[in-house]
Amino acid sequence: MVDKTREVRANQRLITERCFAVLVWIAGILGIFIPLYIITFITINGAPILSWAFLTLPPAGFPLGTGGGIGPAILGSLALITIGLSFSAPLSILAAIFSSQYCTSHNFLVFVRFFAEVLASVPSIIYGLFGYALLVVFFDLKISLLAGGITIAFMMTPVIFVGTHESFNLANKELQQAAISLGVSRLFYIRKVLLPKTLPSILTVIVLASMNAMGSAAPILLTGAIVNSIGEIRLDLPVMSLPSHIFYLVGEAVSFDHAFGTALVLVGVLIFGNMGVGWLKWRYIKNDG
Amino acid sequence: MDKKISSSDKVFSASHVAPSPALSLNKLNAGYKERQVLFNINAVFYKNKITSILGPSGCGKSTLISVCNRTLELIPGAGVISGNVFLNGNDIYDTAASAQLIRKKIGIIFQHPITFPASIVENVLFGAVYHQKLTRQERLDYARHHLGIVGLETELINRLHEPAHKLSGGQRQRLCLARTLANQPEIILMDEPCSALDPSAMRHIEELIKTLSKTYTIIIVTHNIAQARRISDYTIVMTNGRIIEQDQTTKIFEKPKRKQTHEFIEGLIG
Ligand SMILES: Nc1ncnc2c1ncn2[C@@H]1O[C@H](COP(=O)(O)OP(=O)(O)OP(=O)(O)O)[C@@H](O)[C@H]1O
Ligand SMILES: [Mg+2]
Numbered sequence: 001m002v003d004k005t006r007e008v009r010a011n012q013r014l015i016t017e018r019c020f021a022v023l024v025w026i027a028g029i030l031g032i033f034i035p036l037y038i039i040t041f042i043t044i045n046g047a048p049i050l051s052w053a054f055l056t057l058p059p060a061g062f063p064l065g066t067g068g069g070i071g072p073a074i075l076g077s078l079a080l081i082t083i084g085l086s087f088s089a090p091l092s093i094l095a096a097i098f099s100s101q102y103c104t105s106h107n108f109l110v111f112v113r114f115f116a117e118v119l120a121s122v123p124s125i126i127y128g129l130f131g132y133a134l135l136v137v138f139f140d141l142k143i144s145l146l147a148g149g150i151t152i153a154f155m156m157t158p159v160i161f162v163g164t165h166e167s168f169n170l171a172n173k174e175l176q177q178a179a180i181s182l183g184v185s186r187l188f189y190i191r192k193v194l195l196p197k198t199l200p201s202i203l204t205v206i207v208l209a210s211m212n213a214m215g216s217a218a219p220i221l222l223t224g225a226i227v228n229s230i231g232e233i234r235l236d237l238p239v240m241s242l243p244s245h246i247f248y249l250v251g252e253a254v255s256f257d258h259a260f261g262t263a264l265v266l267v268g269v270l271i272f273g274n275m276g277v278g279w280l281k282w283r284y285i286k287n288d289g
Numbered sequence: 290m291d292k293k294i295s296s297s298d299k300v301f302s303a304s305h306v307a308p309s310p311a312l313s314l315n316k317l318n319a320g321y322k323e324r325q326v327l328f329n330i331n332a333v334f335y336k337n338k339i340t341s342i343l344g345p346s347g348c349g350k351s352t353l354i355s356v357c358n359r360t361l362e363l364i365p366g367a368g369v370i371s372g373n374v375f376l377n378g379n380d381i382y383d384t385a386a387s388a389q390l391i392r393k394k395i396g397i398i399f400q401h402p403i404t405f406p407a408s409i410v411e412n413v414l415f416g417a418v419y420h421q422k423l424t425r426q427e428r429l430d431y432a433r434h435h436l437g438i439v440g441l442e443t444e445l446i447n448r449l450h451e452p453a454h455k456l457s458g459g460q461r462q463r464l465c466l467a468r469t470l471a472n473q474p475e476i477i478l479m480d481e482p483c484s485a486l487d488p489s490a491m492r493h494i495e496e497l498i499k500t501l502s503k504t505y506t507i508i509i510v511t512h513n514i515a516q517a518r519r520i521s522d523y524t525i526v527m528t529n530g531r532i533i534e535q536d537q538t539t540k541i542f543e544k545p546k547r548k549q550t551h552e553f554i555e556g557l558i559g
Contacts, residue, residue: 182416183393
C-alpha cells in the first residue's frame with residue numbers, strides 16, 4: 001500500500017520532469033529558430049543586391065533609391081551613433097557613479113531610478129518629438145546630424161545609466177569596503193576597482209543601447225535624417241541613416257530589393273557590433289577575471 | 290545606556306603596570322540602521338600588544354573592530370551613536386580627523402577575504418601605491434617582501450602576476466594581511482584571520498602575529514579560545530554587544546572575575 005503510493009508519486013514526478021524538459025527544449029529551439037529564420041529571410045532577399053557599389057555609392061535613379069547604393073546611410077548611422085555615444089556615455093556613467101558612490105539620500109535614488117527606468121522604456125517616437133521641439137525648433141539646430149545625435153543621446157542615456165548603475169550596485173559593497181578600508185580615496189577606488197571590474201557589463205549595455213538606437217528610425221526622422229545625401233558628414237547638415245532609409249524605401253514603395261539590402265547591412269552591423277563586444281569581454285576575462 | 294555594566298568601566302587590575310595605550314574606546318554606542326549593536330563599550334588596546342576579542346557569534350565583535358578604524362560608517366545607515374575612540378589621544382571621530390588617514394594608520398582584515406580584480410602583486414600594492422611613492426622598480430620587490438612576510442612568496446613565486454581570485458581561501462586571507470602590512474599601519478585589526486587555514490598555516494600566522502606585535506599593535510577577533518590563550522597578551526570577552534570582562538589573558542583564563550566569562554571560556558555558552 002505504502003510502496004504503491006510512493007511509486008505513483010515517483011512516476012508523477014518523472015512525468016512532470018519530462019514535460020518540463022520537453023517544454024524547455026521547445027522554447028530553446030524556437031528561441032534559436034525564430035531569429036535564425038528572420039536573418040535567413042533578410043539574407044535571401046537582401047543578398048542579391050549587395051555589392052561594393054551598393055555599400056559605397058549614394059542612392060540614385062528615379063524614383064530616388066531604385067538605383068545607386070546606401071553609402072551615405074551607413075556613414076550617417078555611424079556618425080549619429082558616435083555623436084549620441086559621446087554625449088550619453090560619459091553623462092550616464094558619471095551619473096551612475098554619483099548615484100551609487102556619492103549620493104547618500106535613499107529617497108533621491110529611488111526617485112532617480114524610477115524616472116530613469118520610465119525614460120528607458122519611453123517609445124522612441126516620443127524622443128523624436130521632444131528632440132524636434134527642443135533642438136530643431138527651440139535651439140534652432142535645424143534638422144541636422146547634431147540634433148539627431150543629441151536626440152539619440154537622450155534616448156540612450158537612461159538605458160546606459162540604469163545598466164551601469166545596476167552593475168555598480170552589484171559590484172559595490174564588499175569591494176568598496178575593502179578598498180576604502182585601506183585608506184584610499186573614493187576616486188582611487190572607482191578608477192582602480194569599480195570601473196575595471198564593471199567594464200564588461202558597461203560595454204555590453206553601451207553596445208546594446210547603441211544597437212537599439214542605430215536600429216530605430218523614429219527619433220531621427222524628425223531631427224536628423226534626410227532621404228538623400230552625397231555622404232557629407234557635417235554637424236550642421238542632415239544625414240542619411242539606415243533605418244530611415246528603409247522607412248523611406250518601403251513607405252514610398254520605392255524598392256523592396258533595396259530595402260532588404262539595407263536591412264541586411266543594418267543587421268550585419270548589429271551582429272558585428274555584438275560580436276565585437278563578445279570579443280572584448282572574452283579578452284578581458286582572459287586577462288583579468 | 291545600561292547602568293548595570295560596571296566591570297568594563299574599570300579597565301584592568303591595578304597590580305599590572307600597564308603599557309601605554311594605543312587605542313581606547315570611551316562609552317561607545319554604535320550600530321546599524323535598525324538596531325544598536327554595541328552598548329557602552331569602554332576598552333583599551335595597548336601599544337605593541339596583542340588583544341583578543343572573544344564572544345559568541347553575533348555579539349558584535351566584527352562591529353566593534355570596524356568602529357576602531359571608521360569602516361563601520363561605510364555601511365549605509367551604520368555608525369557610531371555616541372562615545373569616542375582615541376588614537377594616541379586624538380578622537381578619530383573628531384570632525385577635523387581625516388578618515389582616510391585613520392584607515393591607513395589602522396589597518397583592518399575583514400572576516401571574508403576580499404581580493405581586488407587584479408593580479409596578486411597589484412593586490413598587495415593597492416594601498417601602498419596610493420600612500421607612498423614607489424618606482425616601478427621598487428614595486429615588485431616591495432610586494433614580494435610583504436608576500437614573504439605572510440609566507441606566500443615561495444608558494445606563489447611563479448604566479449605573482451596571475452589574477453588574485455584564483456587563490457585559495459587561506460591564500461587570499463594571507464594576501465589580505467600582506468596588503469594591509471604593505472600599507473604600513475600602526476595598528477592591525479584582524480577579524481578571524483585563521484578561519485580558512487589548516488593547523489600548520491594557522492601556527493605560521495600565529496607566529497607571524499607574535500612577531501608583528503613587536504612593531505604593531507594587534508587586535509584580533511577569534512572564535513578559537515585556545516588561540517586567544519596562546520597568542521594574546523590581553524583578552525576582551527563580549528556578549529550581546531557588551532564587554533563583560535577585559536584583562537590580561539592569563540587572568541581571564543586562570544581566574545576570571547565573572548561567572549559568565551568562566552562559562553564562556555569553558556564552552557558553556559556561546
Ligand atoms: N550590515 C548589517 N546590517 C544590520 N545588522 C548587522 C549588519 N552586520 C551585522 N549586523 C548585526 O549586528 C550584530 C553583530 O554582528 P557582528 O558581525 O558584529 O557579530 P560578530 O560578533 O562578529 O559575529 P561572528 O562571530 O558570527 O562573526 C548581529 O546581530 C548582526 O546580525
Ligand atoms: Mg564577525
